[in-house]
Amino acid sequence: MNTQPPAEVGMKVDEVDTPALLVDLDILEQNLQRMADELARTPVRLRAHAKTHKCPEVARRQIELGAIGLCCQKVSEAEAMVDGGIRDILISNEIVGPRKLERLARLAQRSRVMVCVDDPDQVNILNQVMQDHQVHLQVLVEIEVGGTKCGVPPGQPAVDLARRIDVATHLDFAGLQSYFGAAQHLVDFSQRSAAVAKSQSLTRELIGTLAQHGLACPVVSGGGTGAYDLESASGVYTEIQAGSYVFMDHGYTKNLTADGKPCNQFQQSLFVYATVMSRPVPERAVVDAGWKAVGVDCGFPIVADRPDIEYFQGGDEHGKLRLHDPETQLRVGDKLRLVPGNCDPTVNLYDWYVLFRQRRVEAIWAITARGAVL
Amino acid sequence: MNTQPPAEVGMKVDEVDTPALLVDLDILEQNLQRMADELARTPVRLRAHAKTHKCPEVARRQIELGAIGLCCQKVSEAEAMVDGGIRDILISNEIVGPRKLERLARLAQRSRVMVCVDDPDQVNILNQVMQDHQVHLQVLVEIEVGGTKCGVPPGQPAVDLARRIDVATHLDFAGLQSYFGAAQHLVDFSQRSAAVAKSQSLTRELIGTLAQHGLACPVVSGGGTGAYDLESASGVYTEIQAGSYVFMDHGYTKNLTADGKPCNQFQQSLFVYATVMSRPVPERAVVDAGWKAVGVDCGFPIVADRPDIEYFQGGDEHGKLRLHDPETQLRVGDKLRLVPGNCDPTVNLYDWYVLFRQRRVEAIWAITARGAVL
Secondary structure, three states: OOOOOOOOOOOEHHHOOOOEEEEEHHHHHHHHHHHHHHHHOOOOEEEEEHHHHOOHHHHHHHHHOOOOEEEEOOHHHHHHHHHOOOOEEEEEEEOOOHHHHHHHHHHHOOOEEEEEEOOHHHHHHHHHHHHHOOOOEEEEEEEOOOOOOOOEOOOHHHHHHHHHHHHOOOEEEEEEEEOOHHHHHOOOHHHHHHHHHHHHHHHHHHHHHHHHOOOOOOEEEEOOOOOHHHHHHOOOOOEEOOOHHHOOOOOHHHOEOOOOOEOOOOOOOEEEEEEEEEEEEOOEEEEOOOOOOOOOOOOOOEEOOOOOEEEEEEOOOOEEEEEOOOOOOOOOOOEEEEEOOOHHHHHOOOOEEEEEEOOEEEEEEEOOOOOOOO | OOOOOOOOOOOEHHHOOOOEEEEEHHHHHHHHHHHHHHHHOOOOEEEEEHHHHOOHHHHHHHHHOOOOEEEEOOHHHHHHHHHOOOOEEEEEEEOOOHHHHHHHHHHHOOOEEEEEEOOHHHHHHHHHHHHHOOOOEEEEEEEOOOOOOOOEOOOHHHHHHHHHHHHOOOEEEEEEEEOOHHHHHOOOHHHHHHHHHHHHHHHHHHHHHHHHOOOOOOEEEEOOOOOHHHHHHOOOOOEEOOOHHHOOOOOHHHOEOOOOOEOOOOOOOEEEEEEEEEEEEOOEEEEOOOOOOOOOOOOOOEEOOOOOEEEEEEOOOOEEEEEOOOOOOOOOOOEEEEEOOOHHHHHOOOOEEEEEEOOEEEEEEEOOOOOOOO
8 A cells, every 4th residue: 555656766856756745855954953953052852753754764863863752643653663763752642542552552562652641530541551561651641731632730630640640550650741732833922932931830830739749740841843942941841842843834934033033943844846737827727736745734835936826726636826927937747846834744645755955866765654643 | 654454344333443434334335326326317427536535445336336437636546446456547637747657658558548638738748658658548638617727728729639639649539528626516506507507518519619620529527426416417428527425525515405405315424433532621622633634625524423512623633622511421532423524635644444334343445545646
């Protein structure tokens, strides 16, 4: 069921078949280095998120540059990373159901694995499964600090949950997950800063309360690409779960600095390469990349380096381009690079990265956790 | 890189791991039979669209019930169907680029293959590649009859293109593709009917013009699930490209009949099975199916049989549910069936169908053309 790669090493980029995930290797390396350098100046470590890239080749480079481990959202995603040689994984999510928990226990037998919980009953179930497999698991309490997704409130419910984990025979209370995803995408610096400050304040207070109960938090995990600078400066986190910084997308590029300038620490390294398959009328063209080739949950992609061309609509296999100038030179067979609105779900559509440097394909990497939804 | 199936044959449905694509086999069989019966009463044949299911197991059942062949949108999708035993494929799309055309030529050496064109230069390129591979290819001219996507206008440009194909040494002019996708989704019957009538009238006129030029159209292909009844009654099409009828989605179920009642020929057979992974507060729950588990290009999914629960937001791996009654019994670990807004991109996220009958898993089918974007 594997698809064939759309390219071969050594090929010119413009010979790559489409749609394909193109990665500018120079920019990828710059992004990897930049995050490593930035966090090296802080006491916070990087726990890079594999949900973005789903690829052990990227994960290994993150570890080489100092990341203490990876995060995954799914047990099957974590399996792919452990199969790829990664030995320290936080599953930054709640894991529910007997088949998944069985896989989680088996994974914990061959790697360091941490997982999140936000429900008392699940602590008991988790403990029972780990006991059945004679393995100990490190567990974080996930707290809700603005994300309104998973997580217990950061007060008494969190303390109760931590205690329950602490007394469970096969679980170790390892600390907190405090993740406020929406804060990452607040464009205005002061709003973003205030959101991070609020979530950090709630987390800090809880850490104090837990300490009063004799419950230490060696791990406080959270944060991400959009606000890692604020989060790493807060003194609350021990590790930052950044993922998107490796590739970027046009969702993150809207964020502004305190001076109102675009945040530019990381550059766009990931593109959906697409071919013009039809130019039926002067003001419209069609590319071969629709909903099955680029995630549109955060809006349509942008055409890189071509502000004169707008991806304005599409379908399952087509993207419709509006040409603001009908005289635009754009012929059937021409190729364009699209910048996705959200890199993570876009990556999940593909089996391969095509990595290029100086207009040549330098490597092809398998996206081994593509489709790892379980 | 294959994912593991989320179930085993014989298992109870509620033991299936999630997220998973569940298919109600009784309803799938009813849908397959219903379309076969409906078209059997007309001179029009079914050319079932594989872009929906991407699975030879479904394709073979469509052929057994009378479909003359399959359509595909991509060469790689067509390869998967031919590998699965299908021997008559229309690639209902323009195919551009040397790597794809080479694959197309090789495919034409082992199966009947037709393809669409809407560009004169591409006719020459196509002919050259077929000549290089010593194979003849049947070609349809795609005309634009309201879809504003690909396709030449159904006047002189279409005639010129047909002539060019007709004189090409290794191409045979086989007829027209006339597809107006948006007409399928016009909810109001009279609007839908008018849109189909207009596109049919343009097509009929062109067929007449082509006949005056000595160019017969043995194949006139188009139509789909949302308007197949109108399209098959029009007398214009020789074949209908319906795909979604096998599974359905909540996009199609909005369509109304002439009496203003919901169209109900086909029932929902496909579901994204999801588990409640968090119930942090009484009015909100979170399921394990986000943008990587269900296509949201046509809106959020609906929760089957649970009008009291609304999937109102989500993220890459989470779906947020609003519980209109905070007293709702819904616990962590409970499973729900989601009805996608658009079945095609949802299917493309998975490697496996889990087919059930009477609450037991009866079969697991590989989605062999999942990710076949080339």
